[in-house]
Amino acid sequence: MPMRFDSIVSPEEHLLTVQEALEPLYIKLEVEAEARLLQEAVRAGWTADEALSAIDQLRKHDALSALGKRH
Numbered sequence: 001m002p003m004r005f006d007s008i009v010s011p012e013e014h015l016l017t018v019q020e021a022l023e024p025l026y027i028k029l030e031v032e033a034e035a036r037l038l039q040e041a042v043r044a045g046w047t048a049d050e051a052l053s054a055i056d057q058l059r060k061h062d063a064l065s066a067l068g069k070r071h
Contacts, residue, residue: 034055041051
């Protein structure tokens, strides 16, 4: 069946933005990454609280580094 070109919509007419489409996957990957980091830290002998604190510190460092690169 040939494609009907009159049925193609412009980017402005898309129902979802790229961000909206990718956000669920991004959140899922973020949760999985944190769970793996936590699991490995506990396996290495850290408490869950210590591991979560270290993960938070890494996130802050990452965010500050990203801000520094913008300027």
